[in-house]
Amino acid sequence: MAKPAPISIPASDKAAALALTPVSRETEARLDRYVDLLVAWQAKTNLVAPSTLPQLWTRHIADSLQLLDLAPSARRWLDFGSGGGFPGVVLACAMAEHEGASVQLVERIAKKAAFLREALRVTGGAGSVILADIGDYVDSSKAPIDCVTARAVAPLHILLGYAEPLVSRGAKALFLKGQDIESELTEATKYWNIEPILHPSRTGGHGWIVELNRIERR
Ligand SMILES: C[S@@+](CC[C@H](N)C(=O)[O-])C[C@H]1O[C@@H](n2cnc3c(N)ncnc32)[C@H](O)[C@@H]1O
Numbered sequence: 103m104a105k106p107a108p109i110s111i112p113a114s115d116k117a118a119a120l121a122l123t124p125v126s127r128e129t130e131a132r133l134d135r136y137v138d139l140l141v142a143w144q145a146k147t148n149l150v151a152p153s154t155l156p157q158l159w160t161r162h163i164a165d166s167l168q169l170l171d172l173a174p175s176a177r178r179w180l181d182f183g184s185g186g187g188f189p190g191v192v193l194a195c196a197m198a199e200h201e202g203a204s205v206q207l208v209e210r211i212a213k214k215a216a217f218l219r220e221a222l223r224v225t226g227g228a229g230s231v232i233l234a235d236i237g238d239y240v241d242s243s244k245a246p247i248d249c250v251t252a253r254a255v256a257p258l259h260i261l262l263g264y265a266e267p268l269v270s271r272g273a274k275a276l277f278l279k280g281q282d283i284e285s286e287l288t289e290a291t292k293y294w295n296i297e298p299i300l301h302p303s304r305t306g307g308h309g310w311i312v313e314l315n316r317i318e319r320r
Pocket residue numbers: 182183184185186187188189208209210211214234235236237252253254255256
């Protein structure tokens with residue numbers, strides 16, 4: 103049987119991503135190590151949609167990095183459903199530059215949690231992995247959080263339920279969402295009083311970033 107072709111990420115994709123969302127040389131080096139690890143694991147575990155691999159930097163890394171500009175002073179992050187590490191591992195790579203900063207990555211699938219732990223070890227990213235259901239973890243943890251994130255995890259009205267206890271204690275929520283944001287907002291406002299701020303994605307990978315600073319049950 104023919105061997106699968108090696109996965110290569112074009113240098114032009116990395117250059118395009120870093121033009122959109124510049125990072126320090128230290129963070130870039132951490133991200134390089136993350137990309138190498140992800141590509142190696144992707145051969146045995148499906149961490150990102152294979153068709154998006156050639157745009158790993160623009161579709162996934164820059165998509166994650168753009169959140170930093172929306173919460174520039176946040177140092178204590180919590181990422182729901184980190185999966186292959188977006189945005190959690192990317193944020194942890196960036197947070198490694200800040201003394202005391204940390205990203206908690208919550209993931210319920212053991213194999214993905216193992217990958218995330220390895221990614222933090224290899225990159226030196228500032229964070230920790232919690233193998234748990236998001237709802238259970240949020241209910242049990244009282245750790246202060248500045249910013250909670252999620253990408254491709256659950257419909258908005260479900261994410262709001264997970265995030266509500268954190269936002270009511272002062273966290274900001276930033277959720278990466280796709281083109282069908284209108285219908286998600288319509289559904290969400292049946293259950294929640296919210297004043298969402300919609301930021302168009304700068305990377306084109308996902309449609310919108312929904313920012314929330316207040317979530318109240320109707
Ligand atoms: C489609 S993947 C997206 C992963 C990553 N956020 C990304 O954008 O590439 C969704 C991930 O969320 C995790 N997930 C979904 N619901 C969860 C829950 N209630 N608790 C913990 N993890 C959850 C899944 O196991 C999966 O790894």
